[in-house]
Amino acid sequence: MSAPASAPASAAAAPHPAPAKPSAKGPAHEHILLGRPSNNLTMGIVGLANVGKSTFFNVLTNSSVRAENFPFCTIDPSTARAQVPDERWEFLCEKCQPQRRIPAFLQVTDIAGLIRGAASGQGLGNAFLSNIQAVDGIFHLVRSFDDEEITHVEGNVDPCRDLDIVSQELRLKDIEVLEKKREPLERLLNRANDKTKKAEFECINKCLAMLQEGRDVRFGDWDSKEVEFVNSFTLLTAKPVVFLVNLSSADYVRKRNRWLAPIKQWVDSHCPGETLIPFSAPFETEWQAMTPEARTAFTAEHPGVTSILPKIILTGYNALSLIHFFTAGADEVKCWTVRRHSKAPRAAGVIHTDFERGFICAEVMSYEDFHQHGSEQEVRAAGKYMTKGKEYEVLDGDILLFKFNAPQQGKKK
Incomplete structure (x- = not known):
């Protein structure tokens, strides 16, 4: 899968859910998404104080921020990266045996816990909410364990x-x-x-009506022009949310907790279609400390019980509408992140801006075809190798070779 000097060779992506259907009001081909039009996006960990956010952040990103038993232990946000799991990237690394192996990453920010009244300035109030405004998606972490040594800001677990x-x-x-x-x-x-200001005014009123009814903005039916306005407002409730339920180690291992059914009912009622994942920050901490032999012995004793962090990372990545492609060869196998529905020139521009400016075409084969046939030559022989232009929408699992015109160098005087 080597490439000519003018362009890196190939690209593949991590699995993600089927793309969301566009609004009935907008053209089917536009695929306009809520949020920043960027591939450099971040999930923020949000929840009340003392629910386990910093402990979760540490195990998710192999960090060591303070995680103490008192409200507002976290004040300034911490950001780190978590590797996105992808068996296809591992396969290509095994196939190419490159000198450098660079996976995709999910950026995650640990945000200070809030309390009731944060919107009116209670606790860390406005600082907390401005930190949420700075991220692109939310891991909404809720506590579902009893521990007399860990205080709850509301007095009891609910x-x-x-x-x-x-x-x-x-x-x-x-x-x-x-x-x-x-x-x-x-x-x-x-x-x-x-007319433009009037359209913006009407969009604001539509957002306000939803919020005052107790509905989040991300569940609105928005046309393409409204999406532009909503994105410019940078609203907290427009961000995608993944709900995480922090259990005790014992409840996670036995897969039972008295709050799980009520929490699922709450999510289904208030946030239909969004993901709910039970996990245990204490269990994940213990799991990371285990040797491979200890993990094997543990899973033999508790079938099906293992770390849920890979699923959480991939779910957050998907919630941000991110996919990735990679260059692959003997020198390097590297993932490059793009937003879902990106056209080929934009994907090329992630590698280098010259690739986007001078884009000619993209030669395309799917990862599945490459895996099935075993080489680029065999994919070509099977008639599965394609050439696509500027309007091609990069699909999850594509392997791409970009061709472009190099910019002209200025003449020396």
């Missing part, structure tokens, strides 16, 4: 109540942001009939 508190604080902050935007627009529209 995950559904905690979910209500966090969700309400995010909506209240969004309402505040939108009302501040709405007032000057309303004054402007009273003086002049600006």
Whole structure:
């Protein structure tokens, strides 16, 4: 799979769910997504104080931030990376035996815990909410374990109540942001009939109506123009959410907890279609400390019980609508992250901006075809190797060879 000097060779991606259907109001081909149009996106860990956020962050990213038993142990956010699991990347590394092996990563930020009233400035209030505004997706972590040595800011463990508190604080902050935007627009529209400003004003009112009804903005039915406005508002409730339930080690191993059914009912009712993953930060800490032999012995005694972190990482990656491709050869197998529905020139630009500016075409084969036939030559022989232009939408599992015109060098005077 070697490439000419003008372009790296190939690309493959981690699995992800089927793409979301576009709004009925928008053209089917646009695939406009909520959020920043970037491949450098971050998941933030959000929840009440003392629910296990920093412990989770440490095991997820192999970090060592403070995780103490008192509210606001975390004040300044910490950001680190977690490797995205991908068996296909491992296969290509085995196939190519490269000198350098660079996987895809998910950026994760540990954010200070909030308390009831954060939207009005209680606790770390505005600092907490501005840190959430800076990330692109949310791991909403809720506590579902009893421990007398770990205080709960509400006095007792009640995950559904905690979910209500966090969700309400995010909506209240969004309402505040939108009302501040709405007032000057309303004054402007009273003086002049600006169609663009009027459309923005109507979008703000639509968002406010949803939030005041207790619905998050990400569940709205938005057309392409509305998506542009919503993205410019940088709303907290527009961000994708993955719900994580932090269990005790014992409950995780025996796969039972009295709060799981009520939590699932809450998620299904308030956030239909979003993912709920039970895990245990204490178990993951213990698992990381085990030797390979100890893990083998443990799984023999407890069939099906293992680390859930790979699933959490991949779910967060997918929630941000990220996929990845990679260059592959004897020198290096490297993953490159792009947003789902990216066209070939944008994917090429992730490698180098010259690739995007001078894009000619992309030669394409799927990872599945390469795996089945064993080499690029055999894929060609099977008629599965394709040439695509600027409008080609890079698909999960593509292997790509980009061709481009190198920029002209200026003449020396």
